[in-house]
Amino acid sequence: MIDxxxxxxxxxxxxWTRVTAQPPFGQRTGFSFAFHDGKLWxxxxxxxxxxxxxxxxxxxxxxxxNVVREARWSPRSSASALVFDDKLWLVGGYDGRDRRxxxxxxxxxxxxxxxxxxASWPGRANPVVTVLNDRLWILGGGTASARNDVWWSEDxxxxxxxxxxxxxxxxxxxxxxxxxxxxxIGGARSEGRWLNDVWSSxxxxxxxxxxxxxxxxxxxxxVAVFDHKLWxxxxxVGPRGDRxxxxxxxWYLDPVTP
Numbered sequence: 001m002i003d004x005x006x007x008x009x010x011x012x013x014x015x016w017t018r019v020t021a022q023p024p025f026g027q028r029t030g031f032s033f034a035f036h037d038g039k040l041w042x043x044x045x046x047x048x049x050x051x052x053x054x055x056x057x058x059x060x061x062x063x064x065x066n067v068v069r070e071a072r073w074s075p076r077s078s079a080s081a082l083v084f085d086d087k088l089w090l091v092g093g094y095d096g097r098d099r100r101x102x103x104x105x106x107x108x109x110x111x112x113x114x115x116x117x118x119a120s121w122p123g124r125a126n127p128v129v130t131v132l133n134d135r136l137w138i139l140g141g142g143t144a145s146a147r148n149d150v151w152w153s154e155d156x157x158x159x160x161x162x163x164x165x166x167x168x169x170x171x172x173x174x175x176x177x178x179x180x181x182x183x184x185i186g187g188a189r190s191e192g193r194w195l196n197d198v199w200s201s202x203x204x205x206x207x208x209x210x211x212x213x214x215x216x217x218x219x220x221x222x223v224a225v226f227d228h229k230l231w232x233x234x235x236x237v238g239p240r241g242d243r244x245x246x247x248x249x250x251w252y253l254d255p256v257t258p
Contacts, residue, residue, distance in 0.1 A: 001233065002031075002042070005018070006018045007023055013231055013250060013252070020061065020062050026047060030044075030125075032080065036083045041088065041108055045077050046077035050075075051075035051077060051096075053074060053075040054069055055067055057108060072111040077094055077125070079093030084136055088106075088108050089105075089136070090102075090104075090111075091103075091127055092126075092138075098142070102115045114156040115157055121151045122147070124142045126172055128175030128176075136154075139165075140169065142169075145190060147169050149164070166199075167199045168189060170184075171188060172188055172219035172236075173185060173186050173187025174186055180202060183230070184200075187219055188219040196212065197209060216237045218234075218237045219235055221233065221235030222234065229254055234248050
């Protein structure tokens with residue numbers, strides 16, 4: 001995990017060790033992060049008012065190398081990074097406007113534009129992008145306006161829109177593929193309402209809402225699958241309409257939970 005205080009690791013998601021307090025890529029927000037080819041990758045983001053498109057990797061979280069100073073994709077923050085088809089992918093983001101481009105790389109150094117004409121979905125920052133059943137999925141997201149649209153692609157180039165999802169339009173939410181389903185978790189509505197609802201779907205068309213979880217509504221939370229459990233980390237909470245405060249609580253969904 002990477003936050004404003006450094007790079008952290010844990011063997012149980014409960015007890016954490018800071019492996020480096022000042023990584024060389026410096027303080028930045030909205031960077032993209034993924035694990036590919038045995039390496040941790042940090043890409044782009046924003047430092048103050050400057051958007052970035054540099055790329056760093058590490059094999060241990062301690063020693064980092066700046067392998068690309070300026071990637072082919074435009075400097076941006078709030079893009080989604082993930083691994084699909086043995087490639088590293090970068091999707092969407094914000095560089096002063098919402099992006100709708102999709103890029104991929106075999107090695108993290110040489111990047112190829114999968115959507116020369118732009119993707120068929122509207123541009124967005126912080127899209128939830130995940131992989132299920134050999135497909136890329138986009139689950140809502142946005143900057144100027146929240147969305148609840150669902151899109152899928154088998155190659156990152158041609159995209160198909162699924163049926164409109166029953167979960168409300170939102171941004172800065174979390175999502176992941178877990179136990180053969182797509183999951184959408186929390187986030188915020190355009191009017192400033194903080195959400196704590198949890199939805200899942202096996203096909204991206206039919207969605208089921210889980211019982212209300214015990215954690216407070218939040219945005220910019222992170223989720224991960226570890227030790228066969230679905231984990232939720234931190235986020236920003238606060239009264240409706242307020243910018244809120246960041247918290248560092250940790251929750252998990254056990255696989256035996258319905």
